[in-house]
Amino acid sequence: MGKHTCTFHIVDVFAEEKYAGNQLAVVTGASALSDVQMQKIANEMHFSETTFIPSSNMRKGGYDVRIFTPKKELPFAGHPTLGTAYIIKHFVAAEKAEEVLLNLKVGQIPVHFEEADGGEVAWMRQNPPVFGKTFELPRFARLLGLDVSDFNEKFPIQEVSTGLLFIVVPLKTLNAVKRATVNQAVQAELAKESMAGILIFCPEPYTKGNDLNVRVFVDAYGIPEDPATGSGNGCLAGYLSRYQYFGRSEVEAKVEQGCEIRRPSLLYLRAKNNDGNIRVEVGGKVVHIAKGELL
Numbered sequence: 001m002g003k004h005t006c007t008f009h010i011v012d013v014f015a016e017e018k019y020a021g022n023q024l025a026v027v028t029g030a031s032a033l034s035d036v037q038m039q040k041i042a043n044e045m046h047f048s049e050t051t052f053i054p055s056s057n058m059r060k061g062g063y064d065v066r067i068f069t070p071k072k073e074l075p076f077a078g079h080p081t082l083g084t085a086y087i088i089k090h091f092v093a094a095e096k097a098e099e100v101l102l103n104l105k106v107g108q109i110p111v112h113f114e115e116a117d118g119g120e121v122a123w124m125r126q127n128p129p130v131f132g133k134t135f136e137l138p139r140f141a142r143l144l145g146l147d148v149s150d151f152n153e154k155f156p157i158q159e160v161s162t163g164l165l166f167i168v169v170p171l172k173t174l175n176a177v178k179r180a181t182v183n184q185a186v187q188a189e190l191a192k193e194s195m196a197g198i199l200i201f202c203p204e205p206y207t208k209g210n211d212l213n214v215r216v217f218v219d220a221y222g223i224p225e226d227p228a229t230g231s232g233n234g235c236l237a238g239y240l241s242r243y244q245y246f247g248r249s250e251v252e253a254k255v256e257q258g259c260e261i262r263r264p265s266l267l268y269l270r271a272k273n274n275d276g277n278i279r280v281e282v283g284g285k286v287v288h289i290a291k292g293e294l295l
Contacts (some may be wrong), residue, residue, distance in 0.1 A: 006030055008045075008293045013079035014228035014257070014265040014284035021229035021265045021287070023257070024083040025050040027294065028092055030066075035073075041294065043069035048223050049080040056092050062101030062108050063088050071222050075105035076163035078230015078282055082122040085111035086286040106163045114283075121268060123283040124230065126217035129238025133194070137145050140169055143186040144200065149175035153201075155243050160235035162280055165196040166216075168239045174213055178260060179259030182217050182224075195220045199232045201255075211253040212236075213244075214267075215260060227258030228265030230282045237280045241271035249273035 007028045015021025025045040030038070042050040052066045065084050067074045074080075085100040093100065099112040111124045135157040141149050151157075152170040159167050170281040171177055180200055205213045214236065216229040226232070233255055240251045251271035255262040258265040269282035 006033065008292055008294055009091065009288065010290040011023070011083045011086060012289055013083040013086075014230070014267050015287045016264075016285060017265055018287050018289060019237070020263060021284070022029050022079040022226065023047045023289075024080055024264065026072045026084050026087045027052045028056070028087065030054050038066065038068055039073070040192055043070040046070050046216075048226060049074065049077050051080045051084045053084065053088065055090060056094075058100075059103060060108065062103045063092065064103045064285040067104070069221055069223070074164070074221075076109070076231060078124070078126075078232070078234060079122050079228055079284070081109055082111060082230060082282075082284055083286055085124070086122055086288075089113065090288075097140065113181045114233075116268075117285075119285050121283045122286055123268070123270075123281050125159055126162035126231070126280045126282060127236040129235060129242070129278050129280060130161045131238075131242065132161065132165070134158045135167065139186070139190075143190065144169070144180040145183060146171070146176055146180055150179075155239075155245065158239065159194060159196055160239050161230060162238060164231040165194070166199045166229075166232045166235040167194065168236055169198060169200040170245075171200055171202045174206070175203055177204075177213055177215055180215065182219060184219070187219050197221065197226075197229070197232055198238055199229070201236060205256050206259050207256060210256045210266070211255065213259070214254045214257040224286045225261050227261055227263030228267060228284070229257065230267065230284070232279045233257070233267045233269055234282045237269040237271040237282065238278045240269070241273045241278050241280075
């Protein structure tokens with residue numbers, strides 16, 4: 001990297017306090033870094049994602065951002081979008097705006113900021129959900145090591161994407177969610193036809209006042225379990241709206257995730273169905289943890 005130094009920030013996204021939520025490293029002033037260097041830095045940080053902001057100059061009204069897992073570049077991911085927008089607002093942009101536009105591989109994604117629940121909540125509007133194939137229940141009972149009776153048969157097991165593909169799996173109880181484990185042999189077979197994350201959920205939260213408990217297994221992207229998944233929960237919001245899970249197509253929900261892996265997270269979901277065109281938003285708080293330099 002020569003003499004050029006980059007600043008990096010570490011934030012916790014979808015976190016109500018420090019050292020919770022989903023960790024993210026954001027590297028600013030990254031214009032001199034090659035693709036290979038970005039990938040090496042993402043592997044060094046070894047969070048589920050690291051993002052890079054090449055320049056503080058805007059293009060088409062937004063900021064260019066690239067997202068890497070330790071293994072590969074992604075076109076979109078939820079918590080990196082929110083966490084990077086927070087860093088842009090507070091440390092990169094010349095003026096603090098209530099909305100920041102990120103130029104990602106999937107297109108331009110807006111993030112806006114609201115005061116709510118005693119803090120600043122960052123909201124992103126995701127691409128409208130695209131619904132894919134559905135799956136047979138016994139297959140997912142084998143995949144997750146659960147009984148067929150653990151699944152809520154009123155709703156389908158279905159692929160959904162708002163930029164990244166997830167299979168949404170409705171379960172009945174928190175006990176079932178806690179017992180779920182991914183059978184890697186079944187997962188390997190599934191990956192041949194669907195390179196998707198697996199999102200399981202139930203209407204029994206740990207914390208009173210929350211609406212759903214969620215777990216996300218992302219073996220397809222090298223992450224056994226994710227503590228907070230903005231992209232997956234965007235898919236969930238679209239699913240809840242389409243199938244009127246709460247008895248209506250309008251969704252406003254608080255979702256807890258990461259409890260089982262001791263990274264408790266809280267995500268805010270909004271969705272509206274206008275004649276089949278579902279508008280999805282996912283929100284959460286961002287906590288700034290650290291700042292340093294890459295030498």
